[in-house]
Amino acid sequence: MKKILGLLLPVILIGVLAGCSTAKNEEANVDSQSVGIAITGDAHADALDATSYDSEMAIYSAVYEPLITYGEKGDYQPGLAESWDISEDGKTYTFNLQEGVKFSDGSYFDAEAVKFTIERAKKMNPTTTLQTLVHLDKVEVVDSTTVTLHFKKVSNQVLAELCATRPLRIMSPNAVEDGQVGGAFQKAIGTGPFTVGTSTEEEVTMVPNPYYNHENPLTYQVIFKTITDGSSRALALRSGEVDIAGGTLGQIMDSDLQSLADSDDFATYQFTGTMSHFLAFNPDNTTLTSDIRKGIELAIDKESLSDHDIEGLFQSSVQYVTDANQTTVSYDVDEAKKTFEAAGYQMNDNGFYEKDGQDLAFDLVIQTAEFPEWKEQAEVIENNLKQAGVNITINTLDSESYYDVLWTSKDFDMILYRTYTDALLPYNFLNSLFYNTGDSHGVLADDERLSTLLDTYAAAANEAEQQSIFDDIFKELSDETLAIPIDYKDENFVTTSKIKDFVFSGLSDAPIDYQQLVVK
Known part of the structure; x- marks a missing residue:
């Protein structure tokens, strides 16, 4: 299965306008065109608390903005914070905030709103692994445009975590009951381009925030439409039901991407991504030893799964990844068989290896709502x-059941999964899924050396030391075959002729740069 994405040009010229609909947006007092955007799950816009994980990932960035924006390989850029200073010991961060920015209810963004958001995020996420929340000592409001975060220990992931789509984008205290840190969520109030209009299980309409960009609101509204199947998302583009699909918003089958690219009615965009897809293992399965995992990797023909040259778990666009610290495992069936035989397995009459009367047999759990290509x-x-x-044995689940199996029931031998993206790579991803806590092993690994290395990295304030530690981390991942990369994902999007220009934000989980999106 050669992937057709390699045939796509990075940008294909956009066709002419096929038609547009307009609607009067009383809140912003502008005539708004509607832009349909395909997403994979129910938006849950009624629960769009910036400090929660309760809504569809794609819709947070339509309402909330971050203090810091993501730059390539850790080159962070200003957001709501114009600048920042970090103490030499890595325990104190001071942010200088933009002035004159307003929330969608007309109230001013200031240091108190930052303090409220971060304290609420800490209160609402007691089991979080984010350094910004776990290590937080106090938030100090210096003045209305200056806020300082004090941490109990070295915290080298603060800028990275502030970039993320959730749970640290800034919300107004007016969004919750009585403006209290622990108050019940009432309404999504951010500084971003949109506010929530109407919503159902199938779609949510967001209208322009009248105070956005110093009261220069956008002139279009967006409608996020839940479409759980990749092929159906392509059909929705063809019918005009949606105008934008792709990326982490809602991937499209490769064959559909090629067909849409061949049509003059659509524009296809390809941007360098940071996400990897990989095969992971259940650490509770004692049969899946390091040797058996290595044999499995040797037996997988990665060239048939991806158009990219697959090396380590992470793409070269990820921080700390270099040519020198990546290991390529080549396809070699004979070597795989030798590995299994060295572990005491013998081939039986059915053509499978067995030991002690048990076949070398595993179930492989996948889902296709978010990642339709996983089936093939x-x-x-x-x-x-x-x-x-x-x-x-392949076990295909719906999205909800898939995540329940991954995070709760752990009823799998092997599972296809994807890395996090951008600023949450590589540390936060590994810490979330591969780190052993005092109570239990990681979700996808039980490796004490890796966990120790992650602890060492988390305490390192020096960049050279951080790089050296990650050289060792990448080696441990490869030596122990803790995950098998099968594909590196680009950010591929398709738009209808209603969209004159589409600009990738640079953040995979919030991919649309709404301010630069040009609607005809």
């Missing part, structure tokens, strides 16, 4: 491993 990739992996004497 899982079938390739199943066939590859069959040739190497490993019996794989």
Whole structure:
């Protein structure tokens, strides 16, 4: 299965306007065109608290803005904060805020709003692993445009975490009951381009924030439409039901992408991404030892799964990744078989390896709502491993059941998953899924050396030391085959002729630069 994305040009010229609808937006007092955007799940706009994880990822950035914006490989840029200073010991961060910015209710953004948001995020997320919240000692309001975060220990991920789509984008205290840190959420009030209009399970309409960009609001509204199937998202583009689809908003099948790219009615965009897709293992499965995992990796033909040259778990666009610290594992079925045999397995009459009467057999859990290509990739992996004497059963789940299996029931042997993106790579991703706590092993690994290395990195304030530690982390991931990368994902989007220009924000989980989006 050669992926067709390599055939797509980074930018294909946009066609002419096919038509547009207008609606009077009384709140912003402008005539707004409607732009339909495909997403994979119910938006849950009624729960769009900036400090929560309760709504669809894609809609947070339409309402809330960050203090810091993501720059390539950790080159962070100003957001609501114009500048910042970090103490030499890595324990104190002072942010100088923009002046004259207003929330969508007309109240002013200031240091008190920053303090409220961060304290609320800490209160509402007691089990978080984010350094900004776990290590927080206090938030000090110096004056209306200056706020200082004091931490109990070195915190080298603060800028990265402030970039993320949630839970640290800034919200107004007026969004909750009585403006209290622990108050019940009432209404999404941010400084971003939109406010929530009407919403159902199928779609949510967001109208321009009249106070956005110093009271220079956008002239279009957006309608996020829930479409859970990749092929259906392509059909929605063709019918004009949506005008933008792709990326982490809602991926489209590769074959559909090529077909849409061939049409003059659509524009196709490709941007460098940071996400990887990988095969992960259940650390509770004692059969899946390091040697067996290594044999499985040797048996998988990665060239048939991706147009990219697959090396380590993370793409070269990820911070700390260099040519020198990545390891390539080449496809070698014979070597895979030798690995299994060295572990005491013998081929049986059914063509599978067995030991002590048990086949070398595993279930592979996937979902296709967010990642439709996983069906075909899982079938390739199943066939590859069959040739190497490993019996794989593919279990395709709906999105909700898939995440329940991953995070709660742990009812899987192997699972296809994706890395986080951008500023949350590589540390926060690994800390979230591969780190052993005092109570239990990681979600996807039980590796004490890796956990120790992650602890060492978290306490390192010096950039050279941080790089050296991650060189060791990448080596441990490869040596122990803790995850098998199968694809590096670009950011691919398709727009209808209603969109004159589409600009990638640079942040995978909030990909649309609404201010630069040009609607005809």
